[in-house]
Amino acid sequence: MKERLDELLAHILNPEIELRRRLFQLLSVIALAEFLFVSLYTVLSSENTGHKILMIAGTVLFALTVAMTFKTGKMRLGSCIAGLLYFMMYPLTFFSSGGMYGGAPVVFSFAMVYVFLITQSWERVLTLAVCILMSFACYYLAYTRPEMVIRHTVLVEHVESFLSILLVVLLFCTLFAFAQEVYRTENTIVQKQKKEIEELHQAQKRFFSSMSHEIRTPVNAVIGLNEMNLRISDQKEVKENCRNIEAAGRGLLQTVNEILDISKLETGGMEILPQEYQTIAMLSEIVTIIAIQAKEKGLAFTIDAEKSLPSVLCGDAVRIRQILLNVISNGVKYTREGSVSLAVSGEKKDDGQIIMIYEVRDTGIGIRRESIPYLFDAFQRVDAEATHKIEGTGLGLSIVKQLLDLMNGSVRVSSEYGKGSLFHIEIPQKIVDDTPIGTVDFTRIEQGEEPVYEAIFNGENIRILAVDDTPMNLLVVKKLLRDTKAIVDTASSGKEALEKTAQNRYDVILMDHQMPEMDGIECLKHLRTQENGKCRDSRVICLTANGGAEMEAMYLREGFDAFLIKPIRGKVLETAIRDVLQ
Numbered sequence: 001m002k003e004r005l006d007e008l009l010a011h012i013l014n015p016e017i018e019l020r021r022r023l024f025q026l027l028s029v030i031a032l033a034e035f036l037f038v039s040l041y042t043v044l045s046s047e048n049t050g051h052k053i054l055m056i057a058g059t060v061l062f063a064l065t066v067a068m069t070f071k072t073g074k075m076r077l078g079s080c081i082a083g084l085l086y087f088m089m090y091p092l093t094f095f096s097s098g099g100m101y102g103g104a105p106v107v108f109s110f111a112m113v114y115v116f117l118i119t120q121s122w123e124r125v126l127t128l129a130v131c132i133l134m135s136f137a138c139y140y141l142a143y144t145r146p147e148m149v150i151r152h153t154v155l156v157e158h159v160e161s162f163l164s165i166l167l168v169v170l171l172f173c174t175l176f177a178f179a180q181e182v183y184r185t186e187n188t189i190v191q192k193q194k195k196e197i198e199e200l201h202q203a204q205k206r207f208f209s210s211m212s213h214e215i216r217t218p219v220n221a222v223i224g225l226n227e228m229n230l231r232i233s234d235q236k237e238v239k240e241n242c243r244n245i246e247a248a249g250r251g252l253l254q255t256v257n258e259i260l261d262i263s264k265l266e267t268g269g270m271e272i273l274p275q276e277y278q279t280i281a282m283l284s285e286i287v288t289i290i291a292i293q294a295k296e297k298g299l300a301f302t303i304d305a306e307k308s309l310p311s312v313l314c315g316d317a318v319r320i321r322q323i324l325l326n327v328i329s330n331g332v333k334y335t336r337e338g339s340v341s342l343a344v345s346g347e348k349k350d351d352g353q354i355i356m357i358y359e360v361r362d363t364g365i366g367i368r369r370e371s372i373p374y375l376f377d378a379f380q381r382v383d384a385e386a387t388h389k390i391e392g393t394g395l396g397l398s399i400v401k402q403l404l405d406l407m408n409g410s411v412r413v414s415s416e417y418g419k420g421s422l423f424h425i426e427i428p429q430k431i432v433d434d435t436p437i438g439t440v441d442f443t444r445i446e447q448g449e450e451p452v453y454e455a456i457f458n459g460e461n462i463r464i465l466a467v468d469d470t471p472m473n474l475l476v477v478k479k480l481l482r483d484t485k486a487i488v489d490t491a492s493s494g495k496e497a498l499e500k501t502a503q504n505r506y507d508v509i510l511m512d513h514q515m516p517e518m519d520g521i522e523c524l525k526h527l528r529t530q531e532n533g534k535c536r537d538s539r540v541i542c543l544t545a546n547g548g549a550e551m552e553a554m555y556l557r558e559g560f561d562a563f564l565i566k567p568i569r570g571k572v573l574e575t576a577i578r579d580v581l582q
Contacts, residue, residue, distance in 0.1 A: 026178050028066045028078075030171050032059075054096065058089045080123065091138055099142040099149035101161070108135070109168065204263060215256050216545035217470055220567035223249045224476030227570055231453050231483075247296075249567065258395040261322075265402045271550040272406050276432050277317035279309055280440055283344065286324050287442050290340070293332045300339035301332075303442045309346050310354060312433035318552075319403050320427060324358055326396040327411075327423050331362035338363030338420070348431070358425040367415040375413060376401035456574040457581075459486025463505065464577070465535075466490045467497040467523065468512040468543070473566070477510060477543075480570040486577075494518030498526055501535040508577050509535065511560070513544040520544070521558050528559065539580040543568065 036059060062085055069078025090108050112131040142149050223246060230242045264270040287303055294301035324342070331340040343359040367375065376397050404411055407427055415421035464486050466477040474490040481488050489504070491497040494515055501509070509527070513520040524540055527533065542560040544551075552563040561580045564572065 022182075026175070028069070030174060032063055032066055033171075054089070054092050058085060058093075061085055090134060094138045095142070095148050096150050098151055099146075100139065101151070105135075113172075211256070211259075216253070216566045217473065219249050219253060220545070221472040221476055223567040224480055224570075228479045231570075253567070258399060261399050262395050265399065270403075270406065271553075272316045272319060272403075273550065273553050274315050274430070275317065276312055276314050279305075279311055279313055280437055282317050282321055283440075284442070286321060286328065286342070289325060290328050290332065290342075293329060294340060297332060297335070299332060299335055299337070301341070302339065303342045304344070305437065305440055305442075306345040307438055308436045309344065309356075310431045310433060311435045311437050312431075313354070313356070314430040314432050315427070316407065319407065320356075323400050323403055323425065323427075324360070326400050327358075327360045327425065330396060331360055331364060331421070331423075335362045335364035335420075340364075352431050353428055354431050356427045356429050358423075358427070360423040360425070361420065363420040366417040366419055367413065367421055368417050369415075372413050372415065376411075453483070453570070455484045456571065457484060457578045459484035459577075462486040462507045462577075462581070464488045464508045464510065465497065465500060465504075465506040466510045466543075467492075467494065467515075467520070468510075469493060469515040470512075473512070476568075477573070480568070480573055481577075484574060484577075494520070494523030494526070497523055498530060498533075501527055501530060501533050501538075503534070505534040506538050507581060509538055509540045510543045511540055513542060513546055513555075521555075524559055541576055541580060543573075 065078055065081045065085065068074075069081075072078075094105070094108075112128070226242050226245045226249070230239060230246075233239055233242070261270070283303065283305060287301075291301055328340060328342060340360070340362045343361070345357045345359075347355040347357065349355065401411060403409075404425070404427065409425065409427040411426075412424040413421065414424075459481070462484075464481065466474050466488060467490075468474050468477075469492055471492065474492070478488045478490065489500060489506070491500055495518055497509070497511075500506075511520040511524060515523075518526075520542060527538075527540070528536055530536060539561045540559075541562040541564060542555040543564045543566065544555075545566045555563045562576050564576055
């Protein structure tokens with residue numbers, strides 16, 4: 001018997017079993033125990049033979065109902081039968097055991113709770129209504145026709161009332177203890193799951209970070225050496241091949257960046273880092289990139305910026321540029337002929353802020369009205385039939401929406417299927433310099449003409465040290481800086497870098513971050529405090545595959561003078577070196 005009870009208790013407390021099923025089993029066991037106790041008491045104390053027979057019959061029927069429900073698992077049917085038995089038993093028990101002076105009302109209060117808890121939906125409401133009506137009817141009849149009530153002796157009435165109250169209190173205490181145990185168990189499971197999810201997020205973060213680094217490192221060599229081929233080759237076919245290689249490399253990096261961004265957004269690791277930026281400079285960078293994409297597809301690309309826009313704003317320009325590039329690139333991608341345009345305006349507020357409004361319009365394939373609500377879902381490709389030949393991860397617009405949410409911005413979409421779409425983006429920014437940008441001529445940039453390479457600075461008197469544990473990256477840096485005429489030395493580890501800075505003076509040091517034994521940050525700290533070191537005040541640029549605005553902020557906090565992410569363009573590298581030297 002004890003083993004059966006232990007088995008039942010373990011089953012009731014098993015969190016893997018549905019809570020409603022466990023509650024039904026517990027309440028049924030409690031109710032059955034109540035029936036047995038009351039029946040036993042009735043047999044021993046009642047003067048009414050009919051009352052004894054009624055209680056024994058009710059107990060047997062209820063026990064059979066519980067057993068049947070446990071065996072078949074049909075809780076809904078069992079609940080209805082149990083409720084029906086209670087409804088049948090209550091009036092008979094009430095009138096045959098002293099009415100309101102007996103123990104029936106108190107015991108039935110538990111019965112009402114039992115039936116209410118084990119039923120659901122409309123059955124629960126109906127059960128409660130019937131219970132209340134039945135109780136009212138019994139009390140009303142006992143008041144108006146007291147001769148219907150078979151009274152006990154005063155002693156039996158008092159004993160039965162006390163025992164019924166004690167029984168119900170014990171039953172409710174048992175139920176409350178079960179609720180506490182369920183809460184404790186569920187809370188333990190939730191905390192365990194929370195810890196597992198956090199560990200999974202950390203593992204996911206480490207994986208994507210490692211994946212980014214491992215992909216960017218070889219792509220850095222591909223794009224860097226490819227750029228050198230573009231510089232030195234005069235053959236049209238070779239140049240065309242090089243441009244295709246670069247486009248493929250940039251496409252691969254965009255895919256990696258989108259996966260990393262969606263991972264950060266899902267795990268709460270994405271940060272918005274406001275900084276001052278030049279309005280024209282930010283827009284010019286967008287035009288430079290989009291003009292090339294539009295030209296390759298034979299599309300017209302135009303930009304119209306309101307003359308009164310402030311010249312300097314404060315916000316996360318990196319993320320704003322990412323948002324606009326994602327939306328405009330999508331317009332180019334889904335437009336076969338016609339044009340893509342960007343209109344920029346602003347609504348100034350009294351608190352020194354401005355709502356920047358960006359409207360991206362295209363003459364592309366458009367979006368069906370019913371598809372617009374799903375446009376910003378991750379991995380969702382709406383209108384698959386029309387877009388199945390267009391490459392992409394389906395993450396771009398999801399990232400746009402989540403970044404806008406982080407910046408308290410918004411995006412609205414209107415579209416006419418087959419004729420084009422309009423994306424209306426609003427982003428609040430702080431005004432730093434309210435001087436109007438005036439009329440800006442983006443025509444030259446929009447033409448997307450390939451510039452002729454010229455070194456940005458003359459490095460005849462400049463000495464540079466490149467530190468990286470990957471030989472190919474060192475080769476890329478040396479080749480990209482070759483035309484500046486700067487002297488470029490290399491070191492394959494932090495230790496070797498410190499050996500060279502102890503012997504030579506370098507104007508600029510290009511430092512990788514992730515290196516074995518001593519990473520770039522640790523090397524920088526040793527460099528700044530190096531005894532008799534010749535480069536304690538040299539400019540140090542972090543040249544790493546770990547991208548993102550939050551990483552840039554971290555590197556600048558650690559003491560780097562600038563931050564560049566691989567793969568690196570020659571012009572960007574030269575510009576960074578020129579800027580830190582100035």
